[in-house]
Structure formats: structure tokens, C-alpha cells
Amino acid sequence: MSNFALEIEELVKIYRARRGGLFGHDSAAVRAVDGLSFAVPRGTIFGLLGPNGAGKTTLLKILSTLLQPTSGRVRIEGVDVVAEPLEVRRRISTVLQETAVEMFLSVRDNLLTFARFHGIESGEARRRADRVIELFGLAPEIDRKVQDLSGGFRRRVQVAKVFLVNTPVLFLDEFSTGMDPILKRAVMESLRDEAARGRTIVLTTQILSEAEDLCDDILILHKGRQVARGDLNTLKLLSQGVSEVAMTFDALPVDIEAEIARLHPLRSQISGSTIEIALKAEEGGAIDIVGALAKKGRVLHVEIRGASLEDIFVELTQKV
Amino acid sequence: MSAITAILYREGKIRATNVTFVFWDFCYPLFNLLVFGVGLTAAFGAPRSTAGVDYNSFFLAGVLGMASFAIASNSSWSFFLDRDNGIFYEMLTYPMSRAEYLLGKLVFNVFIAVAQALLTIGVGAWALGIRLRFDLFPVLGVAIVIGTAGWFFFYTILALKIRRNDVFNSVTSALYFVFLFFSSMFYPLEPLPAVLRRVAMANPLTWEIDLLRYGSIGLGNPRHLVVEAGAFAVFVAACFAYAVHSLNQE
Numbered sequence: 001m002s003n004f005a006l007e008i009e010e011l012v013k014i015y016r017a018r019r020g021g022l023f024g025h026d027s028a029a030v031r032a033v034d035g036l037s038f039a040v041p042r043g044t045i046f047g048l049l050g051p052n053g054a055g056k057t058t059l060l061k062i063l064s065t066l067l068q069p070t071s072g073r074v075r076i077e078g079v080d081v082v083a084e085p086l087e088v089r090r091r092i093s094t095v096l097q098e099t100a101v102e103m104f105l106s107v108r109d110n111l112l113t114f115a116r117f118h119g120i121e122s123g124e125a126r127r128r129a130d131r132v133i134e135l136f137g138l139a140p141e142i143d144r145k146v147q148d149l150s151g152g153f154r155r156r157v158q159v160a161k162v163f164l165v166n167t168p169v170l171f172l173d174e175f176s177t178g179m180d181p182i183l184k185r186a187v188m189e190s191l192r193d194e195a196a197r198g199r200t201i202v203l204t205t206q207i208l209s210e211a212e213d214l215c216d217d218i219l220i221l222h223k224g225r226q227v228a229r230g231d232l233n234t235l236k237l238l239s240q241g242v243s244e245v246a247m248t249f250d251a252l253p254v255d256i257e258a259e260i261a262r263l264h265p266l267r268s269q270i271s272g273s274t275i276e277i278a279l280k281a282e283e284g285g286a287i288d289i290v291g292a293l294a295k296k297g298r299v300l301h302v303e304i305r306g307a308s309l310e311d312i313f314v315e316l317t318q319k320v
Numbered sequence: 321m322s323a324i325t326a327i328l329y330r331e332g333k334i335r336a337t338n339v340t341f342v343f344w345d346f347c348y349p350l351f352n353l354l355v356f357g358v359g360l361t362a363a364f365g366a367p368r369s370t371a372g373v374d375y376n377s378f379f380l381a382g383v384l385g386m387a388s389f390a391i392a393s394n395s396s397w398s399f400f401l402d403r404d405n406g407i408f409y410e411m412l413t414y415p416m417s418r419a420e421y422l423l424g425k426l427v428f429n430v431f432i433a434v435a436q437a438l439l440t441i442g443v444g445a446w447a448l449g450i451r452l453r454f455d456l457f458p459v460l461g462v463a464i465v466i467g468t469a470g471w472f473f474f475y476t477i478l479a480l481k482i483r484r485n486d487v488f489n490s491v492t493s494a495l496y497f498v499f500l501f502f503s504s505m506f507y508p509l510e511p512l513p514a515v516l517r518r519v520a521m522a523n524p525l526t527w528e529i530d531l532l533r534y535g536s537i538g539l540g541n542p543r544h545l546v547v548e549a550g551a552f553a554v555f556v557a558a559c560f561a562y563a564v565h566s567l568n569q570e
Contacts (some may be wrong), residue, residue, distance in 0.1 A: 089413060089415040096410055101405060102330070103407075105330075113329060116322075119415070249327065
């Protein structure tokens with residue numbers, strides 16, 4: 001048996017052009033996944049990153065048997081997703097990007113129904129549900145119907161479900177949407193525990209710090225193609241020469257935005273009297289830039305760092 | 321099998337925890353019979369062309385047909401709700417085949433249809449004096465099960481093919497009107513103008529109701545009914561095949 005939980009070879013997905021007909025509008029053909037090949041070892045937390053429209057969700061839909069690929073081959077735990085979709089479904093659990101919950105059922109019944117679909121006997125399902133209810137702080141809402149809960153709680157219920165089952169592969173599409181930081185941290189800790197027990201976790205996220213904290217291995221996608229792949233250190237090597245500068249002024253200088261624009265940064269952000277810019281510059285160059293900007297006003301705090309995942313992401317996706 | 325029992329568990333939980341659903345599932349056809357049937361019997365008595373059969377007896381099969389049609393319509397609406405709140409797509413990643421998913425929902429619908437038919441027939445016989453043909457009940461049972469399946473698959477196709485809520489509502493409302501009123505649900509076809517009669521005779525709901533009427537009170541021509549039963553079986557098979565195909569494309 002292969003050591004890989006996921007094996008993807010020359011995967012292509014083209015959405016055909018559609019005629020809108022009487023009630024819709026026409027759409028052109030889209031090549032959402034364009035010749036992807038990669039493999040993910042068991043027990044890995046694997047991050048799929050990319051800007052909107054990069055093909056992440058399409059890829060996850062193919063992996064979770066919701067979509068058929070146009071060409072190429074995908075195996076999960078050695079099972080082909082096209083030839084044996086039911087066998088694949090027995091090996092996966094999925095958190096979709098949209099909030100997916102049983103609106104008319106209580107929180108408890110949501111959990112128990114999910115467990116039943118995965119063939120877990122009711123006594124065992126109740127025991128597991130109790131553990132998950134505690135982990136996700138769902139006890140106060142346990143008997144309320146999900147339609148009466150806030151969006152954040154609905155998302156909790158959705159993510160909680162996948163901790164009830166022991167499927168070897170777990171797909172999470174933007175799992176932390178709507179979660180408060182404390183819960184998010186607890187869930188991330190639990191995901192690490194699951195991976196340590198040998199489960200393979202594939203996640204997409206727009207929050208790059210989340211991927212930086214959690215993922216052992218990251219694939220950056222752009223327009224359906226792989227732009228980079230590796231752990232955080234490998235990706236940082238791809239982006240050598242990028243520096244991140246953070247400066248806090250006593251009061252934000254009036255012409256600072258124009259000054260920043262002249263530096264052609266990879267990204268920039270101004271919040272209050274603090275500026276954050278990422279730009280192509282070795283350490284010496286970054287110090288010169290700080291010196292120049294410091295002449296614009298009274299500086300309270302300065303920090304120069306190497307590239308973050310966000311900088312790498314922006315640089316790599318802009319290159320393509 | 322565990323996938324189908326899981327679907328039954330899910331659907332049962334959803335229905336059992338909502339009083340409105342329970343009312344619609346069990347009492348809607350009975351109330352139709354009691355209110356509409358009794359009112360028209362008082363107003364018109366026996367329908368033309370069906371001498372010896374009062375309107376309550378005639379309308380019983382119409383009510384049962386209406387029920388299977390309404391169950392399917394409500395069930396397809398639940399597809400829409402499930403799709404809106406995302407659970408539909410998540411369920412498609414659960415360990416079950418598309419056919420098991422459809423079959424589970426169908427078994428639940430058949431259970432509801434049989435339960436409400438028993439209630440409606442029982443109250444109809446007891447309170448309205450409808451004389452039932454118990455020897456033909458096997459025909460009635462088959463007609464209820466196959467009728468429910470046919471409309472379930474038909475409406476599943478609509479729910480899967482139509483993506484927009486407003487369009488779905490418009491289409492189903494129009495179909496409700498066409499199928500119900502151009503059929504033998506409310507009145508016998510013989511006195512109708514020729515054009516309307518032809519349309520009604522081509523309506524699968526007429527085929528189902530004629531079988532239900534024969535199975536419940538023995539009214540109808542067996543040779544004609546055999547043709548209608550064959551046509552309805554083809555309708556069910558075609559709808560099933562296309563419903564599975566549509567679900568596989570989701």
C-alpha cells in the first residue's frame with residue numbers, strides 16, 4: 001500500500017460553457033484546475049492556498065467526489081475517486097465552504113444524524129457527541145434547533161461533526177470562518193492531535209497565518225496551476241529578498257501614502273498611525289527605506305522582518 | 321442498508337419535531353376529503369357518468385392522488401432548502417451512493433403516503449360511509465407506492481434541474497394547476513369537452529388516480545386500467561433514470 005493519502009496525477013477540470021436559457025445568463029468555459037500533480041503523505045496537515053478563483057474549492061470538490069474531473073487521476077487512500085466514489089466517501093469527511101447544517105434539527109440531533117450516516121452505533125455516537133459538545137462549547141445550545149442559532153454557532157456545529165468520526169482523510173474548506181479566536185485555537189490544537197494520530201487533513205484557507213501555524217506542507221495554486229509547494233521554510237527560500245517593514249509614527253505623516261507608493265511594495269497596509277509594507281529589498285536596503293520614511297515624522301516603533309507567508313503568497317501569485 | 325436507515329432517521333427526526341410538517345403529512349388529504357368532498361356531495365350529489373357512486377366515494381381516489389403529488393412537491397421543496405443551507409452537498413459526500421440517497425427519501429415518502437392513505441380511507445369509510453372494495457386493496461397498495469415513487473422522481477428532477485427558487489416556485493405552481501385540474505381527480509372525464517378530455521387522458525396523474533379509484537371502490541374498466549398501469553410504469557422508470565442521472569451531475 002502506498003504511503004500517500006492523496007495521489008493526484010495530471011488533474012484537469014474544465015467547466016463547460018453554459019447557455020443561460022430563459023432564466024439564466026451565458027457563461028464561458030473555465031479551466032478551473034489545469035494539470036495538477038502532487039501527493040500528500042499520511043498524517044500530514046496539507047494547506048491549499050490561492051487567491052479567489054485559484055481552483056481550491058473545485059479541487060476539494062473533486063477530492064470529495066462532488067465533481068468529476070475532466071481528465072487525470074485522483075486516488076484517496078489508494079482508491080480512485082471516479083471508479084469507486086462510494087469507497088472514497090467511506091474514507092473521508094468534509095467541511096464545505098458554505099455552512100452546511102440540518103436547520104430543522106437540534107444541535108444534538110445534527111451530531112447524532114451525522115454519526116448514523118457514518119455507521120456509528122448510537123451508544124458510541126452519544127459518547128463521542130458529548131466529547132465534541134464540550135470541545136466546541138455547544139452545551140448551552142444542545143437542544144436548540146440550529147435554525148435558531150447564530151451563524152458562528154452553526155459553523156461550530158458543522159465543524160464539530162467531523163470530530164465524531166474516524167475517517168482517515170479530512171477535508172476542510174475555510175473551516176475557521178465565523179469562529180472566535182479562542183475556539184479557533186482549540187480546533188487547531190485538535191486538528192494537530194488528529195494528524196498526530198495519523199489522519200490526513202487537507203484544508204483551504206484565506207487566513208495565511210492559520211496556514212503558517214497549522215500546515216506541515218503547503219501548495220499555492222493560481223489559475224488552477226501549482227505555483228509553489230513545500231513547508232513554510234521551503235516557501236520562504238523561494239521568496240528571499242522580501243522584507244516586511246512595520247513603523248508606528250507619533251502621527252501619520254500627510255504624504256506617507258504617496259511615499260509608500262513610490263517604493264512599489266508587494267503589499268501595504270495603514271492602520272491608525274502604523275504602516276506595514278512588504279517589498280523586494282535585502283536587509284540593508286530595508287534599513288535605508290526605514291531611514292527615508294523616518295524623516296517624514298516622529299517614529300515610535302520600527303520592525304524589519306523576513307517574508308511572511310502572506311508576502312510569499314502575494315509575490316508568487318503576482319509573478320504568474 | 322445503513323445509509324437508507326440513516327436517511328429514514330434524518331427525515332423522521334425533521335418531521336417529528338415540527339407540528340406543521342406532521343399536519344401536512346398526515347391530515348392534509350383527510351381534511352380535503354372532509355371539507356371539499358362533503359361540500360360538493362351536499363351541493364351536487366352523485367357525479368354524472370358514475371351512477372351509484374356518491375361524490376365522497378368518487379373523490380377518495382382523487383384525494384389519495386393529490387396526496388402523493390403533494391408529498392413529492394414538498395419533498396422536492398426540501399431539496400431546495402437542503403441546497404440553500406448547504407447540507408445537500410455535504411450529504412453527497414457521506415458514505416452512500418446517489419441511488420441510496422434517492423431510495424431512502426423515497427422509502428420515507430412511501431411510508432408517509434401509506435400512513436395518510438390508511439388514515440384517509442379509514443375515516444372516509446367510518447365517517448362518510450364510503451363502501452370500500454377490500455378484495456382490490458392489493459391494487460390500491462401498489463398504486464399508492466408506485467404513484468408516490470413516480471411523482472417523487474418527477475419532482476426530484478425539477479428540484480435538481482431548476483437552480484433558482486423563484487423559478488422553481490413558478491414552475492411547480494403551474495404544474496400543480498395543470499396536473500390536478502386536467503385529470504380525473506375532481507370529476508369524471510366523460511362529460512368534459514373533447515379537447516380537455518384528451519389532455520386529461522394523457523396526464524400521468526389521471527392514470528394513477530384511475531388505478532387508485534379501481535383499487536379503492538372498484539370503479540373503472542380493467543382493460544383500460546391495464547394500459548394506464550403500463551403507461552404509468554414507463555413514466556416512473558423514465559423519471560427514476562433521469563433523476564439518478566441528474567443527481568450524478570450535481
